[in-house]
Amino acid sequence: MKKKRTWKFKLFIGLGIFLLMIAVGFFLFTSSYYKAQSYAEENLQSDSDVTVTNGKDLVFEPTSNKRNIGFIFYQGAKVEAEAYAPMAKEIAKQGYTVIIPHLPLKMAIFSPDRADKVIRNHTQMDTWLIGGHSLGGVTASDYASRHEKISALVLLASYPGSHTDLSETSVDVLSIRASHDEVADAKAIKAAKSSMPSDSKFIEIEGGNHAGFGDYGEQKGDGVATISNKEQIMQTSAAIVKLMEGLEK
Secondary structure, three states: OHHHHHHHHHHHHHHHHHHHHHHHHHHHHHHOOEOOOHHHHHOOOOOOOEEEEEOOEEEEEEOOOOOOEEEEEEOOOOEOHHHHHHHHHHHHOOOOEEEEEOOHHHOHHHOOOOHHHHHHHOOOOOEEEEEEEOHHHHHHHHHHHHOOOEEEEEEEOOOOOOOOOOOOOOOEEEEEEEOOOOOOOHHHHHHHHHHOOOOOEEEEEOOOOOHHHOOOOOOOOOOOOOOOHHHHHHHHHHHHHHHHHHHOO
């Protein structure tokens, strides 16, 4: 009887240590993330063109010439929402509201339907786009495939997941990648064309890299960009605005 109790005790202790290791590992994983840098922080300030509100959502709202078209953007995995402020503000300057939700643990996969709340909170919008960077784009693709309110999808260094098929939908898709991106799988991006509508548009930014779609510093495993992230963001924003303008016609 004593041996049996000892075996159970050792099993209990072993299980406790295993669970503790998992908890510590998860904490270390989630506590380390990419933070917004100075260029992004500058664009978090409201000005005469755009009102910036940073609450449960990070909202960029044009002060004039405002259109009833909204853009919901899911951040890349473990990247601060604020890192995408330069892109969001540039788009908002053209009259379009951009909302970047603050997602749990800075990962869209933990709240894939967060866009539901954004849409409910902005009933004045007639048309919605959703997009995302890297893993955020994968989650945004899934959302777009399941919600008729989404008119267009923007993918930055991303592609639909293996279980997402948009090929028979009326969603306008814009996919943007960078030539020096060594984080996103270029072959997977090209292979995913079959799961997108035939009229989807694909753009490659020459000289850009994976992290250059935001402003959060260097990303592990990424290629070296030969253009500034400001230039990459400007090209990205211009392409997105062109897509949004097309939705108004």
